[in-house]
Amino acid sequence: MYRLISATPSPYARKVRIQLAEKGIPFELITEVPWDSSTQTPQYNPLEKLPVLICEDGSSVFESRYINEWVELKHPEPALVPKDIDGILAVKRFEIIVDGMCDAMVLMFFEKAREPHLRSPEWTARQKRKLDGGLRELSRVIGAREFAHGDVFSMADIASGTVLKYIDVRWPENPWRAEYPNLAVYSDRLEQRPTFTATVPVPQIIRDKVA
Template sequence: MYQLLSAKPSPYARKVRIQLAEKGIPFDLITEVPWNSDTQTPRWNPLEKLPVLICPDGSSVFESRLINEWIEARHPEPALMPADMDARFAVKRIEVICDGACDALILQLFENARPEDHRSQPWIDRQRRKVDGALRELARVVGDRGFCVGDRFTLADVATGTLLGYLKVRWPHLDWPQQYPNLAAFSERIEQRPSFAGSRPTTQVISDRVV
């Protein structure tokens, strides 16, 4: 059986959890705080980042998009990537946008953890612009359609849904649902899927000093 090293609020780990659930693949979930000194993450990923998929043979796969691709190659049914090349690249484009927005949100999170007189407002503003740009583009791509790409559920929907779910947990004060009501409707709809409902993010406490 697979094991998945995961952090409770992580949108990256949630993508893998959702993919495994959608495919009906059993796995053991191991919750970690990768910033804490007692984490086992470095044992499995030299970059010390989550998520990490630990295989039955003791090998590991890390970085969420690589894990998603790896699972898709080894467990192709039900397919969460289109066979058509243009549609496949459309899915990957959305994955890049969503991961980039999540990266920018996390950079803001740690910048805001600094003492106020040590924070860089220009840096924070730059990360906010990335998130704003990502949401604007996702709103355009999603429009009023049921799915992000084509007429069925793909990893693009997984990426978009997990980004929006992360915003709800870590950045509840942001007004993106009012600014992009179609994304808010998309989020409400996709969170009803069992794979999403069973993996809703929650916050974790980082006990060790990070910044």
């Protein structure tokens, strides 16, 4: 059976958890705090980041987008990526936007963790622009449709749904719901799927000094 190193707030890990569950692939969930020295993540990923998918033979797959692609290739059914080239590229585009938004939020989170006099408002503003730009683009492309790409659930929804809920957890005061009511409707609908309700992000306590 697969094992997945995951963290409860991680949007990157949540994408993989949802994908595995949607495909009905059993796995053992290993919950860790990747920022603490107690994590076993470095044993499986030289970049020391989770999620990490550990195979039965002990080999590991890391980097969430690569894990998603790996799982899709190894377990094609039910398909979560379209078969046509334009569809594949369109879904990948969603994944890229979402990962960029998540990266910007992680950077802002640790900037906020610094002593107030060490924080850089310019750096934070730069990251916030990336988050805002991503939201604007998701809102534009998804519009009032049920699914992000085409008329079926796909990796584009797993990615988009994951980043929207992550904003609620990491940054509850962010006004994205008021600014993009279409995305709020889209997110609330997705969050009703069993694979989403089973993986609602929860903040963790980080004990080590990170920033």
